[in-house]
Amino acid sequence: MQLGELASGREVAYATMRRLAWSRGPESMRRGFFGVEGLDDLVPDGISYDTQILVEGDTGIGKSVLATQFLYEGLVVGDTCVYIACDEPPDVMRLNMASFRLGTTPYERAGRLIVVDAYARERSRERYSIPDPANLDEFFLYEKRFLEMGGNRPVRLVVDSLSTILSMAETAEIIEFNSNRLRLLRSREVFTLDSAVSAVLEEKAINALRHAYPMIINMRFAVSDGITQRYVQLGKLKSGQFQATQHPFTIDPRTGIVLQSRQA
Template sequence: MITYNLGIRFSPLEGIVRGTIPFGTTWQVRGESGAGKSTLGFQFLMQGLRQGESAVYVACDEPATRVREDMNFFGFSTEPYEQEGKLVLVDTYESSDPRVLCIKDRGDSQEFLYILTRIVRQMPRPCRLILDSLTSLSAVYSTKAFISLIQDKNRLLRDPEVVIMDIYLKSTLEEAGMYALTNAYDVCLDLLFPDEKGGVPQRSLRIHKLRTSGYDPRPFPCFIKQGVGLVVDKEFYVR
């Protein structure tokens, strides 16, 4: 088994990564619909909060109030962390919930970057920032403008005590655009449905890219467990 010593503690990667993935890195998660991308984002957020870190969750696909309901239903209670100021939910829709901060015009890149930067700078450190899903945001920009937005976001928010996780549907951009987008990240994770068992697609997690340390590039089977998130079979290749 590979020795695991992660600066950013995240259980799905234990046993797959050698060495340390530090704060100050940018992460990209890609996957098909239903592969578990949002669940992985919830898990990344909650594991940080439970370790005393802070978190910002930007809801791009649905209202943040519904995201809160989804997390609570899954077994991730957000209210204590929101009350402590450790968790902030951000909406890219209009919201009447006073606990939710809003980016009212998702098509205004300057507003998006200004509000997001202001929120993250006010959070206790260390902080995890999750944006789910940027596929929705990409629909209101040209490919060139969207890639520029992501590059600017990562540059403005890069901080030795902040980690950024951006979540995408696999087919967000065409191949050339997706390749250019991948260059904006230090860590790239793929959630796959490569095999079927009894006619049911079997999820796998694969590290596609990791700049900071060594890793096992093979796909590892995983499943979703209520109240936990993705559980990865780290022993799959040694049995």
């Protein structure tokens, strides 16, 4: 079976249309999408691969579901995807992918999906792991090594969540580590999604992180008409634009994040 056949026809057709849209441009113009139809509509021209996205939000809101869809999209469009699991065992992401009807094993065998266990630490039995991810120098060294495994393909990176590995660090250390890291990711055009639970970090640290990323996604629970609802907001701070609109969404077990305006 070809790798492409692992994803369902609808997803492949949807991704192929978008892939054709950006593949005509030169390499440095490569643009990608989240893999979430309603969210992708908010960035009709896609996002350039030298962009890093901070996904900030409440516990249980859907950050890991979004991360899974971002990886899924990367696999479908031909990227090498590096996934660093910090909050839960890597198998949770594999199961999420399977519930979206994408088996990860062939992609892992082919070196297209590099699953890194930064959760079990030195007890990890995974092929790739980071024994002491809270040591930020060590994390950065391992992360660079895994990114180098991308070969000639475009590379996508997900760190879920960055706040877990930063939770024990001082604000100054966090700023230095992440600015060096973001500089490297930008120069290598690594299309990156870092998730963070803001409550885990000091206000100064989370504010510094917010300013460092060219793109921010906010995911929040809020009560509307007495009903607790999930909302997502897409912001682009660096370019000066910030889309204030909060989009209500739900999570479907088979397709993931569904923006309410997309629901039939």
